[in-house]
Amino acid sequence: MDYVTTLSPHRVKDTVSINDVRRRILDLTKPLAEIAKQIDVTILNIEQQQDEIEDTEASAQDIRKMINIQVKILCCGE
Numbered sequence: 001m002d003y004v005t006t007l008s009p010h011r012v013k014d015t016v017s018i019n020d021v022r023r024r025i026l027d028l029t030k031p032l033a034e035i036a037k038q039i040d041v042t043i044l045n046i047e048q049q050q051d052e053i054e055d056t057e058a059s060a061q062d063i064r065k066m067i068n069i070q071v072k073i074l075c076c077g078e
Helices: 002-006 012-055 060-066
Strands: none
Touching: 012 060
């Protein structure tokens, strides 16, 4: 117990800052997961269209009409 009384107190501000950073990281986890999911979906859609284009015998003009890449725009809400 004597040892504890000789220690100098830690800076509370440092603890608060660490907790704030931790909270912010946790807040970003869900949006980052959603972004990663949407990236995977977009890549899959592009690959499917690429396969369709490779398997077709359509003209270049017809292929341009076939290309339809949809990208979901995510918005942050505060």
